[in-house]
Amino acid sequence: MTGFDRLAIDSLDQFLYGRCPKPVRLKNGMLIGGGQVYPELNFTLPDMIINQDSLPAVRGQYEQMITEAANRAVELGAPGLVVEFELLPDLTLQPEWGAEITQILREKLDLIQARHAIQVGLRVTPNDIREFARPPMLKSGRYVEDMYRSFDLCARAGADLLSIESTGGKEVHDDAILTGNLPLAVYALGVLASRDMRTLWENICSIAADHGVIPAGDTACGFANTAMVLAEQKFIPRVWAAVIRVLCVARSLVAYEAGAVGPSKDCAYEGPYLKAITGCPIAMEGAEAACAHLSPVGNIAKAVPDLWSNESVNNVRLLGAMAPTVSLEQLVYATRLMNTAASHGADAARQLRDWWVESDALLDPQAYVLQPAIVLELARTVIAEPTPYLRTRRSALAVLEVLRRAGVSGALRYSRHEQRWLDRLSAQADDLPEEEAALYALVREHLDSSKVRLQEYDITV
């Protein structure tokens, strides 16, 4: 296990997009985090069923998406392109199908690299199908076997990077989000999710090592992006979504402790924290991901990424072209501006970074906690704690303190309802015990055995 107890990037001046202390090199030469920001394109199917009969049509869709988008990347003179193939559940449930699509994408990417001056990379993200068993079975059973087989076959079929959007602990966290229960969220992330991440990522790293591919990283999408989307719909307070974002840091960090090296997955908006702590490259998404979901962090997310992504777009026709090609073009232009600024030196890169930050930071608490300076401050505090639980607890206390301070100084203006929640969450945080066992006693009544199997997390009660 790699231990992290201090920041790899400790100075705002060094905290930049496109570069990091531990860049990652792919087999075919592409260097991520070594000076350039590259577009990372993710695409998905339009509305259609996936089964044996529709497989030829599914293949055809992916062939069309990769061909048109990759050709456009070449026409636009993009220096590099990473494609993410985020499997759909049926493609993980039938691991051979996912591997077959991986191979199609690999061949097309290799072809354009051979013919043109473009560097390419392929991230493959099997699904966490373990939750098809209800309550989720995390360590054994058919779904677990198929999920790991999917990793294995996709690595063999040509993936450069392996990722997952893992969901251990989500079965408890969903309730915590919707009921505004901070101790329960801390338990779900700091205890349950973190324990699951350890086993899961040790296994993924071992599969990656077998095939000489890169274990890239996870995302707390099922936790913090669920909260972000709910806040966007005015279902939960924005301060609550901002707190949850920072609560996820310790959980996502576990992948790196187990051997992941980045680039983290695009929808992990906790990425800047991971980059500051580990020094590994990160993928991020924002304005160009509005095709997948709305967010209040469209520009600030561009502050420190190494890959810039559209999260996901389905293959439908728009006036310009098919949607994946449109997304690709948007990503190429966004990254071209970042790389152009950086080519004028570090001061110019910092200037652009600071404009991205300034344009969003004071408009929403979720943007506020992504400011590079705040990220460094909070990451430093969090990493000083020794265990995932204590780090998550510290995250809660520290981020609430930052948000309260922002309210008092007038940097952020909270509505009456947001302020009510800030006070309520602060009171809950103050009661978080230092002992994990004491936290368990606090949340026990909310752990519904029809939803969660604690033994899957090695917890015996």
Add this chain to the structure above:
Amino acid sequence: MMEDALKPIYEALIEGDHRGVAAHVQAALDSGLEPEIILKDGMVAAMNEVGRLFEAGEFYVPEMLISARAMQNGLALLKPRLVQANVASAGKVVAGTVKGDLHDIGKNLVCMMLEGAAFEIIDLGSDVPAEKFVQAVKESGAQIVAMSALLTTTMPNMKETVAALEKAGLRRQVKVMVGGAPVTQAYAAEIGADGYAADASKAVAVARTLLST
């Protein structure tokens, strides 16, 4: 004018005070008030107000959920009396996220809102195959099937469910309602669903309209 015994029920429900709701419902029953009046003029009226506060941005889902759970507490006391008095619910709804799809938050919110409007919900959860919807309709005699889908590759399973209901000879006895981020009114029409709602509050209005036509 609201009956005196109903006022504390109404207030406790808006406050989300589940013990208070149970105690006041019991007191109202003991004082001889009709269970139907307690339900409609006390609890459903309060949940309507909770819905209004939510629409106005005064409440968030956590507050609404706490009220909805408090309503469950009151309903548990009322249910046997309502059955005895043969009082029908606003309608019986079989709900679920379709096969292959595990996104359930939207569906849960729709269920919560329908429950608050006195619909009886049979929640089949997520990843629900067509046959399970069919079976639940057969067993419960529900008037509405409510399906949610979030993935473009699971939306077609809504159509499969409509076809399965048809095949089982149940299509005429139930209305089908669909929703979820990628679903549209046009898609609902295309697959032969009777109703579509873009969000959870609209789902209540749509369900009411479906049963009144």
